[in-house]
Amino acid sequence: PTFASLCGFTVPKDRHIDGIDQTELLLGKRETGREFFYFNKAGVRRGKWKYLRANAFFHGYAVEDDRPKVEELYxxxxxxxxxxxxxxxxxxxxxxxxxxxxxxxxxK
Structure with a gap:
């Protein structure tokens, strides 16, 4: 969506487009990119806090197998x-x- 916006194109509304338009951030019109960052099937980061599910996975790989299988908050x-x-x-x-x-x- 960001490159489409920068090039003057309109992103179609009839399909799911993975991503968020970050044009305002790149042009200095906004100081932050997103309110949160989602880790697919693992957890989320919002502000200073990072949450991981118990048994979190990234792209099919376990998050450090030696970690306890409990929810985590940092x-x-x-x-x-x-x-x-x-x-x-x-x-x-x-x-x-x-x-x-x-x-x-x-x-999703």
């Missing part, structure tokens, strides 16, 4: 290496991101 501003799972300390954020992940998967 504050990436304080823990970029994802070492301190905060799922038990922030149940509201965990529930919000779990719901967002499910909502995004239902749209």
């Amino acid at each position: 504050d990436l501003e304080a823990d970029l290496g994802e070492r301190n799972n905060l799922a038990g300390k922030h149940p509201k954020i965990l529930a919000e991101l779990r719901a967002l992940t499910s909502e995004l998967e239902a749209e």
Whole structure:
């Protein structure tokens, strides 16, 4: 959608196009790209928070097989290496991101 917009084309509405128009970000009219980033069948990142489902997979590969098979929540501003799972300390954020992940998967 971004390149179509930059070239002056209209993206067809009669089909699903994978992507989001980021033209305003590239042209400096907006400071952020997206409100969240979805990891297909694995979880979501919103702001400083990253949520991973238990048994998360990326492109058919398990996310580090030695990780515990539990839901994970990380504050990436304080823990970029994802070492301190905060799922038990922030149940509201965990529930919000779990719901967002499910909502995004239902749209696919």
